[in-house]
Amino acid sequence: MKRIGVMTSGGDAPGMNAAVRAVVRRGESLGIEVYGIYNGYKGLVEGDINRITSGDVGGILNRGGTVLFSARYPEFKTEEGQRKGLEQLEKFGIEGVVVIGGDGSFRGAQSLAKLGFPAIGIPGTIDNDIPGTDYTLGFDTTVNTVTEALDRVRDTAGSHGRVLVVEVMGRDAGDIAIWGGLSAGAEAIVIPETDYDVNQIVNNIKEGFAKGKNQGLIVLAEGVMPARQLIEHIQSIDNSFNIREVVLGHIQRGGVPTVRDRVIGSRFGARAVELLLEGASGLCVALVNEEIGTHTFDDIFDNLLHEPKLHLYELNKYLI
Numbered sequence: 001m002k003r004i005g006v007m008t009s010g011g012d013a014p015g016m017n018a019a020v021r022a023v024v025r026r027g028e029s030l031g032i033e034v035y036g037i038y039n040g041y042k043g044l045v046e047g048d049i050n051r052i053t054s055g056d057v058g059g060i061l062n063r064g065g066t067v068l069f070s071a072r073y074p075e076f077k078t079e080e081g082q083r084k085g086l087e088q089l090e091k092f093g094i095e096g097v098v099v100i101g102g103d104g105s106f107r108g109a110q111s112l113a114k115l116g117f118p119a120i121g122i123p124g125t126i127d128n129d130i131p132g133t134d135y136t137l138g139f140d141t142t143v144n145t146v147t148e149a150l151d152r153v154r155d156t157a158g159s160h161g162r163v164l165v166v167e168v169m170g171r172d173a174g175d176i177a178i179w180g181g182l183s184a185g186a187e188a189i190v191i192p193e194t195d196y197d198v199n200q201i202v203n204n205i206k207e208g209f210a211k212g213k214n215q216g217l218i219v220l221a222e223g224v225m226p227a228r229q230l231i232e233h234i235q236s237i238d239n240s241f242n243i244r245e246v247v248l249g250h251i252q253r254g255g256v257p258t259v260r261d262r263v264i265g266s267r268f269g270a271r272a273v274e275l276l277l278e279g280a281s282g283l284c285v286a287l288v289n290e291e292i293g294t295h296t297f298d299d300i301f302d303n304l305l306h307e308p309k310l311h312l313y314e315l316n317k318y319l320i
Helices: 018-027 040-046 079-093 101-115 141-158 175-182 198-210 227-236 259-277 296-300 310-318
Strands: 003-010 033-038 049-052 095-101 119-123 163-168 189-190 216-221 243-247 284-287 292-296
Touching: 003 018, 003 040, 003 198, 018 033, 018 095, 018 259, 033 040, 040 079, 079 101, 079 189, 095 101, 095 259, 101 119, 101 296, 119 259, 141 163, 141 175, 141 216, 141 259, 163 175, 175 189, 175 216, 175 310, 189 198, 198 216, 216 227, 227 243, 259 284, 259 292, 284 296, 292 296
Parallel strands: 003 033, 003 095, 095 119, 119 284, 163 216, 163 243, 189 216
Antiparallel strands: 033 049, 284 292
16 A cells, blocks of 8 residues: 545544644655545545645644545435545545544445445544544543633623523533533533433522522533523523523634644554554544554444443532
């Protein structure tokens, strides 16, 4: 194998650039040319592909987002779209590809592998919702950003005697809410993986004020419901609170990646290249007990389950 491609797909995540840099530089150290595929699967099908060298990835280690950009391209779900992508890879002489992204990105990589084209995945998504890996690329930076934001809004809540419902990202996974909520001392955390008790939330807030607190904080994963809906539910039980909503939105995605995400991205990227050279395909790299391992795409989609750290969710109940 003399020429490989690398792409980022789906939502951007801090640390993606560290992984791209590692793919390029580890590839060059092994005598491989690396080509950047821009704008995800859309760029693959349209041939938006250029060679990138060590010099091109200098200075990107500390940058958030993705220098290869990303775009939605549902057409790649079809075999016609996949065949067009393969034609472009053949045109550029690319013999294997590293795909950095989440669930949808991996399904595209899985399709390429099933069509006989070597593909390796790197889990890059802030939600930390890829089964089989303890952490995904971007999660650590995101929960640090969220925790800082929660600390800041607590200051304002305390100044006005308010309760704030802070909506964080996490459509199907509550990891961001759990880690951010525990780190910020939230009175309640609401996540998709377990039922919530609105009466208990109200009681937590009341008890907090009774103990002398002058504010309350509820951290809500967006996949459960919008913040406004939870506020209405709370107010239907007790309308005495001065309660507001805060939606953090896309601020959670950006920013300088943490040391952990830079290191994980570097380790993932280097190992992905090595796997291609070893003849592997249809695999995703993973971090398990701080060691780099792999899982097949088939296992990720059919056999493994994402397991949030629910013991942290339970711990928060005792620390309110």
